[in-house]
Amino acid sequence: MTTSFPATVNTTRHRFLFPALATLLIIGWSSGFVGIRYASEEASVAVLLFWRTLLSGIILLPFALAFGPKMQLRAVVSQMGFGVMAVFIYLGGFALAIEQHVPTGLVALMSDLVPLVIAAMSQPLLGERLTGRQWVGTAVAVGGVLIVSFDSLSFGTAPLWAYGVTIGSMIVFALASVLRSGRGSLNMPVHQSLCIHSLTGAALFGIWGLAAGGLEPPITREFAIGMAWLVLIATFAAYSVYYTMLRLFPVAKVSAAIYLSPPVTMLWAWMLFSEPLTPAMFLGLAVTLAGVWLTSKS
Template structure:
């Protein structure tokens, strides 16, 4: 055996450590950008009505992507566009309005992030009526644990806040809307589009929907205010383009299970971020509920990996 052969294993270690370090930095950036959507809405809500914020976030995102969607192709068929418009109504308009309205009504931003991060539970509940897949015993246990965590985390905020009780159901409805879009996409025979095309159509479709309530709130013209403009740019380039780009890049570098697990870190990051920026409540009850809820989500997520036939 030559000296070169002996040195080979030790020379690979720095490369592996470097790759691991890059992956950890990528995942950290993903968590921050994912949390940035909740923080951006909370920041912009001090400068403009919620639906005006959502309208301009969706419109600007769609218009930025439109040249790429048209120039890079492939050619878009009518039924593909129609299906993406449906997904835009559910995954964009339904989901974004659910959590954004809750934040605008005063529900703590970190708690909204926790509720919306329970997407695996919503997918599990809707899988039976849509895909015919009943929940397993493990999924039921995980679902109840996750729900208990949310109740623990939200109990304290209900005591200290002046938010109507029904407002806490808005992010739940938004999460169910996103889960429905996820399951419809899974069972759809329509061919998948490139991300820049599907995201473009979904954003423009959501903008058309948001334009109606924004008009009733006072109009669709932008607010000429630094806070509003900065908030929209933040939501477009950090929370939309940044988060989605990092998400797909992380999927290429790692496994879907690891990426999903990493995203479960976004609620605590959002809670601390909202506490530092806006002085929102942060208590041991919220932290304890977060831990309980994430444990339930992990149980459900791990049980949703059946072997492919």
């Protein structure tokens, strides 16, 4: 079955739309590092993710109820299922892996291999056949990610199941992205779907946090700054642009932009925290850019 995408972009009229949206996506996606850096030392993973998703959902709720079509129960249930996969399992899985001392560099590398799994899933599930050039571009982009991440890779001392959680979370998010692109019931306005996803995640993270000891947030400047960053940029900007792009472009093309997240994250770290940049990082960025260009070029 071949899936047709509404407004799959006319390259003559919309040649700048994909680069513009991809730029916003990369900035929002990679900026999650900043919020985590500010807030993670102040609270547990469950508390951090509970307040991130709860605040996001509460802010969006009035707009979701007042603007857009009336939300039908069936559509809401479908969106809740996607929220479990793309918010609770994906964010919670990686956060739990880090909490269990899986090295952050290894977690980031596995997270940013999502586009490779999406590319593999999109043909059998959606009928989106990648060309030979796109597979070459995917391989080049993976190579760039490996170059950027090489210095930070280690296996650490985490339990074996924590590594399985890392891989499983990545696969679940890839599957959720493919299923979202192929199901009309998930094509409600972005502010409504993101509200449902956030509140679903908040309910599940709340249960996790209560079981772990409580949900009281720390009243500190660092936690407040990190939470504002996570809600406004890493959630509203990143997820809204991602969901919008999934409605406009083939899912494998959209996900290719995520390969640029590791090098851009390192630029964030350099600008905000004075973390060093190495020649390998710039080489990896150039290689990744070439791979993304090959994969997304019409």
